Amino acid sequence: MTEKLQKVLARAGKGSRREIEELISHGRVSVNGQVAKLGDRVTGAENIRVDGHVVETQAPAEIVCQVLAYHKPEGEVSTRKDPEGRPTVFDRLPKLQGARWVAVGRLDVNTSGLLLFTTDGELANRLMHPRHEIDREYAVRVFGEVNEAMLQRLRKGVMLEDGLAKFETLKYSGGEGMNHWFHVTLKEGRNREVRRLWESQEVQVSRLIRVRYGKIELPRTLPRGGWAELPLEQVNYLRKEVGLDAEERSKVDVHAPERYKQVAQIRKAVRKHNSRVKGTQKKETPARPRSPGQRQKRKTRM
Missing domain, CATH: 3.30.2350.10 (Pseudouridine synthase)
Structure with missing residues (x-):
């Protein structure tokens, strides 16, 4: 089954269909190494590039709108x-x-x-x-x-x-x-x-x-x-x-009360990101070594 090239690229997030038509008109899209033209249809399995960059595409049946x-x-x-x-x-x-x-x-x-x-x-x-x-x-x-x-x-x-x-x-x-x-x-x-x-x-x-x-x-x-x-x-x-058909599938676990697991993942991701970006993790300072004289004094006190 084939679809219009601009529809496939729009689904991949490369712009609106009108914007993609402009890209195609200016020769910025290629299919299997050939410059694309308006009216081209694809299966999605082709090597599609925009400005030389490979576009990852999926068939509509494979996509769950999240x-x-x-x-x-x-x-x-x-x-x-x-x-x-x-x-x-x-x-x-x-x-x-x-x-x-x-x-x-x-x-x-x-x-x-x-x-x-x-x-x-x-x-x-x-x-x-x-x-x-x-x-x-x-x-x-x-x-x-x-x-x-x-x-x-x-x-x-x-x-x-x-x-x-x-x-x-x-x-x-x-x-x-x-x-x-x-x-x-x-x-x-x-x-x-x-x-x-x-x-x-x-x-x-x-x-x-x-x-x-x-x-x-x-x-x-x-x-x-x-x-x-x-x-x-x-x-x-x-x-x-926006005039799109309803999605029939969902990856959200609606049966998990209050989504406790997801909240925990959010908090964990936030802490991990903050420690990485802001450098909030502090290195432990090693204890200063005692001299032989200091160790002897400690033994005397004991």
Whole structure:
């Protein structure tokens, strides 16, 4: 059975079908050593490359759509590898065989909170596409003078360098002095959009946490740097939102009360990662050897 090349590559997480069609049109995709063209169909068993890099593909029947909720801490970058050697959001994720985790969007290095990962590249790309208008909610702490005129401008729309932007909702959540907390929602994921909107009003963002993606909330019990796999019901909610068929299988053990085993694995992975990255393990200092005179004095006292 064959499928369109762009569909196979989208499932592998290489972009949306439209983006992959652009790659094919520009000669950046090859199949078994031959430059691919629009309309090509493949089985998935071929040697497929994008920009010279081999793409790992799977047949649809072999893939179980899994989704992780990850509590990203500040200081991690949303790329697989960082030239500066900084920790990445992929470092602590569970290992997979025959598949890979695809991030649903990004959070910048200074932003924490909910980040979703999935094994289904098509699901990831559809979730990120603006046409589906899935809202994201952030808790944001700002520093500076805030007045009602500013809030109205942020609700109605502000012209940024990449176009008009606004908060769908904006609610005050408390604060003191020059520090104020707000909860805001967006229906798109432009680069640093929350920060740039506030900066357009000459207000500085001092803390930014994503707390919700659609109906998926950041679990309160999930530690920073920890992950939890979403149950089938939530996976299918996301698939339905972007027009994909429901998944019938799940790798989550729904019969394990509170998923104690998974929580223990999360905590263990967090401790292991922190000790490796931050170098928190301390070497024991060897005892200072006593001189023969000191040993003799000790015997005399006894």
